[in-house]
Amino acid sequence: MQKRDRLFIVLAGLLTILFAYEIYMNISREISNRPAEISSPQIDVSEVLNKLKEAGLEPKEAKYYKVIDE
């Protein structure tokens, strides 16, 4: 195998890893942003925000909320 072939294999491998990472990030972003989580029936978001305010904190409205058990 020629030297330039080896160089190309390294570059192609690097690019493929970068593409795979970019696609992985897109997919994980899509999965975490699924609309079902926006308005989960288990959360009363305004109540949570009020409680945080009462506790003296300054909550910022989040785009997504997730229920964590326990």
Added chain:
Amino acid sequence: MRKKTIINTIVIATLLLAVGVNIHERWNKTPEITDERVLKTFIPQADSFKKRQGPFLYFEIYSNHRLTGYAFNTKDLVPDAKGYSGPIEVLAAVDTACKITDLKILRSDETPDYSEDIAKPEFLGQFKGKGPGDGFIIGKDIEAVTRATISCAAISRTLDIAVHKMQGLINGTKLSEVKGARHLNLDIYFYITVLIITFLVVVFYLKMSWLRYTGLMISIIYFGFIKANFISMSNLSSIFLWNLPDPASNIAWYVFVISALVLTFLLGAFYCTYMCPFGGLQIFLNKIFRINIEISSRLAGNLRKIKFALLWILAMAALLLNNPNVVNYEPFSTVFLRKGNLIAWTIAGVVLILSLFHYRPFCRYFCAAGAFFEMLTECGRKVLGIDAKKR
């Protein structure tokens, strides 16, 4: 059975399975919820909301036991509202005079590079205070986000129709009398696109290299840097998932995409060789140094398989997740929109530097959309029975 036949069978079977999953998911899709919990975070100053179901779903907003306005999801009022890559849903609040008070993008399938900007208060804030009778024209009354004109126009048109419908409901006007008619918008971009594509077809038949380079330069400047029109995997996925922009106001985009597909089918590799702005950019970069580092044909053949593997993986991802944006990996938008994260800029940098020493590396080895166009060319050749050498 030959190895190639086994691979083809697996590819076709898995794609059919993914199509089945996609159809099933669309069939059983639960509608986006616009309930009180969402509304409370959206309009925190309101005390309560009353759900109303007239000709469409909306909410009455109460503060101190007094009706202060209405809230609605634009999807319920303008179901056909579509941006660049599919439906756009906006949660809107209006006062009792139907003037917009609050806006929030609930859902959009636009490319993240665009959707992040259209959700910002700098753009949405321009609609506050607007109601029926006010101007909603992009470029005149509303300033669009750069290179996201289609998405901005879709939001503006949707809100214009929605406030008219809401006012019609409040005043008891028949919904058929309210604003909403659409006309085909043959704007300047439509004529420029038709002119450039006609010129490129002439260039294809004349087979003169200087004319080809002129055509490619025009493609890079106009389709690339000015309009950011290119066919990526996201675009192809949008087409196959039927997430298409509104034809009435985006006719230039339809001309570009349909010409690319039809001319590639009829003439073979037309899009990749004459229309693609990123392909053109790589060709010009390769001309700068005039040093072409060639690799062995065996390795080139093996590397070419990467783009077909990517095409299969990305088609599966788009079908299973029902979202064309997950397959956005190409450096097109990074280069032409000058937007992207560190990884995207690294990809663009490596590809463009490699183009200086090797002829069209991205097109030859990594472009999944290019792999699709190669298959389309082959399909056209077989259907039309034309010898590849005669094209």
